[in-house]
Amino acid sequence: xxxxxxxxxxxxxxxxxxxxxxxxxxxxxxxxxxxxxxxxxxxxxxxxxxxxxxxxxxxxxxxxxxxxxxxxxxxxxxxxxxxxxxxxxxxxxxxxxxxxxxxxxxxxxxxxxxxxxxxxxxxxxxxxxxxxxxxxxxxxxxxxxxxxxxxxxxxxxxxxxxxxxxxxxxxxxxxxxxxxxxxxxxxxxxxxxxxxxxxxxxxxxxxxxxxxxxxxxxxxxxxxxxxxxxxxxxxxxxxxxxxxxxxxxxxxxxxxxxxxxxxxxxxxxxxxxxxxxxxxxxxxxxxxxxxxxxxxxxxxxxxxxxxxxxxxxxxxxxxxxxxxxxxxxxxxxxxxxxxxxxxxxxxxxxxxxxxxxxx
Ligand code: ADP
Numbered sequence: 001x002x003x004x005x006x007x008x009x010x011x012x013x014x015x016x017x018x019x020x021x022x023x024x025x026x027x028x029x030x031x032x033x034x035x036x037x038x039x040x041x042x043x044x045x046x047x048x049x050x051x052x053x054x055x056x057x058x059x060x061x062x063x064x065x066x067x068x069x070x071x072x073x074x075x076x077x078x079x080x081x082x083x084x085x086x087x088x089x090x091x092x093x094x095x096x097x098x099x100x101x102x103x104x105x106x107x108x109x110x111x112x113x114x115x116x117x118x119x120x121x122x123x124x125x126x127x128x129x130x131x132x133x134x135x136x137x138x139x140x141x142x143x144x145x146x147x148x149x150x151x152x153x154x155x156x157x158x159x160x161x162x163x164x165x166x167x168x169x170x171x172x173x174x175x176x177x178x179x180x181x182x183x184x185x186x187x188x189x190x191x192x193x194x195x196x197x198x199x200x201x202x203x204x205x206x207x208x209x210x211x212x213x214x215x216x217x218x219x220x221x222x223x224x225x226x227x228x229x230x231x232x233x234x235x236x237x238x239x240x241x242x243x244x245x246x247x248x249x250x251x252x253x254x255x256x257x258x259x260x261x262x263x264x265x266x267x268x269x270x271x272x273x274x275x276x277x278x279x280x281x282x283x284x285x286x287x288x289x290x291x292x293x294x295x296x297x298x299x300x301x302x303x304x305x306x307x308x309x310x311x312x313x314x315x316x317x318x319x320x321x322x323x324x325x326x327x328x329x330x331x332x333x334x335x336x337x338x339x340x341x342x343x344x345x346x347x348x349x350x351x352x353x354x355x356x357x358x359x
Contacts, residue, residue: 026119029105030072032112034059046088046098046119068117075102075115086119097126138309142185142324146178181321188325192308192332195249199336206244206337211275211286212237214247218254219273222262230267233258237275243286243357245337253333256326257290257353263320264351265294277359284359293350302343306331
């Protein structure tokens, strides 16, 4: 009967309405006069407007956005579907990039009923692209530095320096050192991408083990370098602490931190590696710290220190054969263990790096 059919139609309408309003994509339907037929909640949220009362209003009045308006004008005059982009200016957390799909709507008798704009927020994707292209630029730059130097010295050798035995030997040592530097950058990059990939696929095996032995092994690995500089490594860790760790990776993270602590210290100073339970009130946590009394880091550098290739003292890092990747590796390893890293530092007083893990 007619009542059942009406109920069915109303139900269908409600279903469609629910689908429309729960879509993640922002959708705008307009008539040929650029008046809004309908917008969904996502659209209202995106443009910071109220959905109520938009129906029947001109698009450019309800949603003040020039690019959107131009795209609607274009579809209504050409009737040809297209894709484009809209950038919403910084609203405190950076620009928002929207990908738009603009299509005409046709009625049964082929007349144009208006147009449909579907907007997708592609900001995250955009940011990833930027990060990636910056990364490629950084890698190229970092690789070029040693290559330029190697090439320069080899050319000098070929130009005659080869005949001066003493010069030749000096230059060849530089070439050797620079090629080692190249190798180190590549090894670190490969290590980083491997850790990243394995962490993403949850392939990193964690095994419960006593923390103290790992701390001591890491210290042992770094002792020759410490002795060379005249720095002492001190380890302080209670015997009872046990954590779920990937010992190879975690040892690598500690070695990187110790290595930095030693590098940026002076003869006679100590680098102290400690571990202790933390008083957090919440979940029990363990804090592993590497503390030095070396040159320290100025405040402005601290927030970016764990980024790939970021160096607070470029000249010194290079001189020490640093790759600028050590701390990025530390961060990735710690994240793969579900933990966090922090740094405190004061210029001239020293730095402390903390790894915080759930116990
Ligand atoms: P690098 O290979 O250059 O040491 P890292 O990623 O390990 O790269 O460290 C990044 C930068 O942070 C270093 O270049 C250095 O400027 C600074 N840094 C790291 N650890 C310390 C520290 N213990 N004391 C002072 N500066 C440090």
